[in-house]
Amino acid sequence: MSFDAILFSALFLLVTVSITVGISKKLGVGSVLGLLIAGIIVGPYSPGPVLTDQVESLRHFAEIGVVLLLFLIGLEMRPGKLWTMRREVFGLGSLQIVFSGIVIGAYAYWSMPMSAGVAMLIGLTLALSSTAFVIQILQERGEIASRYGTASFAVLLMQDLAVIPLLAITPLFSEGGVLPDDIPVWEEVLFVAGMIAGVVAVGKYIVPYLLSRFARDRNREAFVFTVMLSVVFAVWAMEHAGLSMALGAFLMGMTLSDSRYRIQIEANIEPYKGILMSLFFVAVGMSLDLNIVMEHPWTIARHVFVIMLIKILVVFLLALTFGFSRSNAFRMSFLLSQSGEFGFVLFGAARVLGVIGDEIFAVGIAVISITMLLTPFCVKLGEMIAAKAPAGRDLIGEIPDEDNFAPVVIAGFGRVGQVVANMLELSQIPYMAYDSDHDLVLRERKKGKSVYYGDMSDPALLSAIGLGKARLVIVTVDSPLHAVRVVSHIKDIYPGLNVFARAKDVDTKHLLIKYGATWAIPEALEASLLMGSETLLAMDIDKTTVDALLDALRKDDYKLLVPEE
Known part of the structure; x- marks a missing residue:
């Protein structure tokens, strides 16, 4: 070219x-x-x-974006937090794969000429959902830490693990019908365990040491390349062991989650992740063969409808069985209704081995691509249905005793939330705070802070704690989208309640005010004003003059500081 x-x-x-x-x-x-x-x-x-x-080559290259996404999620997922999700990962996740696979496999056996074994393999393949799509949507909506968001991620994690045995059994359905036996099973298991141990060892000892050296030398380029090297090494090791690349990146991220450089690592990786993730979604769209769709429009439409309906029903019923409210069960089921990117890999392997023919392969790729295409609409529909369903008692957190209820409630107990709490304590004003970081809650509670585990974007939690009794809610969460959801849900349920909110910038402030915040402050501009005022005072400018300048700069919504579009 x-x-x-x-x-x-x-x-x-x-x-x-x-x-x-x-x-x-x-x-x-x-x-x-x-x-x-x-x-x-x-x-x-x-x-x-x-x-x-070269669509397939482009998609493989862009999968690095999915890898980086899972790496960043791993950075936020400490091992202790993952252990608390074991019920959703191994229970809900395993049952979703098995039941969805059986029902979809039965449908495939009925609708197309194939053996029962091949139909079951196709069913299990289409039972997997898209990690890239689901996580991206949850992040865009600011709901990755919500009850249904964490459960959906747990299911996806189990699905990533399921790719390994599915790839392993695919040769059983070829004409030879046997697994390759040149390497004993125990050696393969030992090799996989060794690779996993190697990734953990590199992430726990070698990478932190290198990052510490480069940070001390202020060598930013070497720091960034070391982070990228750690991700690529984990991906290479897992791919070499026959495991999921995304699983390797997640494992490396989780190993580095306790590093003091975690925030800097996220800042360095985020731009690359965003670009490559976007390219991955473009590549998925390029995979859709419109000729196949036009040749068999009604057949493919029926396959898409039936497969998505099966997955929605299975996830919904399992979510109810696992104690989720109907509203969150609806959200989960519609969110996980598509088939995933690993379907491309599994269908490709099956075609190479002669397990499926070119026609089934083409139809399968078209079905996967179309279910991905419909995902945003499904999520929107699921949200509409969930809004009308009773929230029940499916809470994302703890309910304080009646005696411990405080008139001021803080949503988010990070840096800003802790400063506000300290000022309230010094003024002898009782408060209670909520945060979705389990480790942070335990750490701050040991210090005697009145902080509880919970996500205040969940309407069920707001109702359960009786938030209407509070005089004031202060929203200090980091994510602008998450903050908007918290404010919106609070004002929907308690329209007369005063809500103060932290905003990243003027645009976020306007959005928060639009959704009902009583008052919002753009922290970046206020920090800049404070820095500027202290600079002027240090240069012997009169305090009255400085105060007048600050008032002028704040006038008309910081008009003088915000560039005109």
Whole structure:
């Protein structure tokens, strides 16, 4: 490809993505749908200019974005927190795969000519959901730490583990019908265990030592490359062991979760993750063969509808069985209704081994791509149904005793929340705080702080603690989207309650006020004003003059500080 062709392809892709993502965000269905549609437009199966014919290679390269996403999630998931999710991971996750796989397999056996074994393999493959889509949507909505968000992630984690045995048994359904026996099973198990131990050892001892040295030398480039090297090493080790690349990245992230450089690691990785994740969704859109869809429109539409319906019903019933409220069960079931990116891998392996033919492969890829395409609409529909369902007693947290209820409630007990709490304590004003970080809650409670575990974006928790009795709620959570959800739910249930909120910037402040916040402060601008005022005072400028300047700068919603668009 010539340099001019590369420039044109880049220009064509960026223009297309800008338009489709802008429209999809405007319609309120998130950026993922826009990226998928952009992929369809620039793909080889659509009329007009084509970005590349090497769709599979592009998708493999862009999977690095999924890997980095799982690495960042691992950084937030300390081993102790993962252990508390074992019931959802091994219980709910395993049952979802088994029951969805059996029912979808039965449908595949009935609808297409194939053996029962191959149908079951296809059923288990389509039972897996998309880690990339689900996590991206949860992050965009600020619900990754919610009750249904953590449970959905637990199911996805079990599905990532399930890829290993599914790939291992695929050769059983080929004409030979036997597994390769050149390496004894015990040696394979030992090799896998050794690779996992190697990743943990590198992440626990070698990487922290290198990061410490480079941070001390202020060598930012070496710091960033060491982080990337740790991720690539974990991915290589897991891929070499026959495991999921995403699982290796998650394991490395979790191993580094106790590092004092965790925040800096996140800041360095986030930009690369965002770009590559977007490219991955574009590549998935490019995989959709419109010719196959046009040749068998009703057949593929039936497959998509039945498979998504089966997954919704199975997850919904299992969620209820595991004690989730109906509202969260609806959210989970619609969120996990699509088939996942590992389906591309499993169907590809099955075609190479002769387990399935080209027609079944093409239909399978089309079904997976279309279910991904429909995911934003399914999530929207699930949210609408969940809003009408009773919340029940499915709480994301603890309920304080009646005697411990305080007039001031703090949502989020990070840096800002702790400062506010200290000021209240010094003024002898009782408060109670909620945070979804289990380790932080335990640590602060040992210090005598009145802090409880819970996510205040959950309407069930707000009702259960009787939030209406409070005089004031202070929202200090980091994520702007999470803050908006907290404020919105509080004002929906208790419209007369005063809510003060922390905002990242003026735009976030306007959004919080729009959703009902009584008062919001853009912390970045206020910190800048404080720095500027102290600078002027140090230069012997009169305090009255400085105060007058601050008042002028704050006037009309910081108009003088915010550049006009």
